[in-house]
Amino acid sequence: KAGVTQTPRYLIKTRGQQVTLSCSPISGHRSVSWYQQTPGQGLQFLFEYFSETQRNKGNFPGRFSGRQFSNSRSEMNVSTLELGDSALYLCASSLVRQGLSNTGELFFGEGSRLTVL
Amino acid sequence: AQSVAQPEDQVNVAEGNPLTVKCTYSVSGNPYLFWYVQYPNRGLQFLLKYITGDNLVKGSYGFEAEFNKSQTSFHLKKPSALVSDSALYFCAVRDMIQAAGNKLTFGGGTRVLVKP
Numbered sequence: 674k675a676g677v678t679q680t681p682r683y684l685i686k687t688r689g690q691q692v693t694l695s696c697s698p699i700s701g702h703r704s705v706s707w708y709q710q711t712p713g714q715g716l717q718f719l720f721e722y723f724s725e726t727q728r729n730k731g732n733f734p735g736r737f738s739g740r741q742f743s744n745s746r747s748e749m750n751v752s753t754l755e756l757g758d759s760a761l762y763l764c765a766s767s768l769v770r771q772g773l774s775n776t777g778e779l780f781f782g783e784g785s786r787l788t789v790l
Numbered sequence: 791a792q793s794v795a796q797p798e799d800q801v802n803v804a805e806g807n808p809l810t811v812k813c814t815y816s817v818s819g820n821p822y823l824f825w826y827v828q829y830p831n832r833g834l835q836f837l838l839k840y841i842t843g844d845n846l847v848k849g850s851y852g853f854e855a856e857f858n859k860s861q862t863s864f865h866l867k868k869p870s871a872l873v874s875d876s877a878l879y880f881c882a883v884r885d886m887i888q889a890a891g892n893k894l895t896f897g898g899g900t901r902v903l904v905k906p
Contacts, residue, residue: 677833706892716880716896729891763833767892778824779892781833 675700677782679764685788691752694785698745698766704728705747706779707739710761719762722747723769751787759789792817794883796897804905809871811900813864813881822884823864824894825855827877834880840864851875871904878902 678697686692698705706729707719718731722741739749745766751758765779793816803809815821822841826834838849845857855866864881878901882894 679833704892706894708896715898718893718895721892723891729893731893765834765892769892778836778839779834779894780836781826783831783833786831 677764677766677780679762679782679785681785682783683786683788685790686754687790688754688756690754691750692754692787693748693750694762694764694787696747696749696764696766696782698747698764699768699780702766702768702780703745704767704769705741705745706765706767707747707749708763708765709733710763710784711759716763719749754789756789759787761786792821792883792885792895794881794895794897796879796881796900798900799898800901800903802903802905803871805873806870809866809868809875809902809904811866811879811881811902813866813897814862815864815881815883816862817883817885819885823855823857824882824884825849825853825864825866826880826882828880828899829877837866837879871902873904873906876902876904 680695704723706721709717720739721729725741736752741747761784763784765781767777767779795814824839825837828834837853838847840847840857848854853868878899880899881897
């Protein structure tokens with residue numbers, strides 16, 4: 674079974690630009706979450722999508738947005754990039770059964786490393 | 791609000807010696823607890839989880855963790871460390887309430903260095 678696939682793996686942008694990152698979850702997983710990892714702030718939750726709906730959102734400005742498609746693939750977008758957006762962006766998928774307590778672990782992709790110059 | 795603390799930034803241990811990585815948590819209800827490991831330039835790999843039941847949880851690569859409700863701790867342990875265990879380890883908590891979805895709150899991470 675293929676794991677979580679994130680593209681691109683590395684990218685360099687300049688301040689003010691925007692970026693779109695893509696995530697393909699494990700087949701059958703309907704929940705996709707995004708996390709930002711930086712040396713200073715550690716791992717921070719961005720948002721989670723389930724069945725094309727945003728189910729949870731972290732404390733990030735509106736420049737950070739996401740969406741999920743009917744095939745569960747997800748994208749996140751960061752507009753008007755700032756230097757502080759340089760980070761490793763991690764996507765994770767999970768098998769979630771509707772209406773049941775969510776005990777499942779997250780499966781993470783390798784991440785997209787964004788450098789903002 | 792839930793939180794996770796990993797009090798040690800780095801743990802150094804000799805190969806073959808026991809390894810312990812500490813984690814304490816704070817959550818309003820009963821917790822779901824997880825340990826993940828991250829190797830350089832890689833994503834996070836799941837090691838083990840505590841949901842309910844036995845306080846001692848066994849996971850991948852010979853790791854285990856002990857849940858202690860009274861001390862709100864979930865320390866990761868390995869009886870005999872290997873050089874290949876050198877990596878960054880994260881403890882995480884999810885609130886049992888279903889509305890929490892898949893939001894995990896992570897600790898700051900502990901770097902483990904196993905010396906030959």
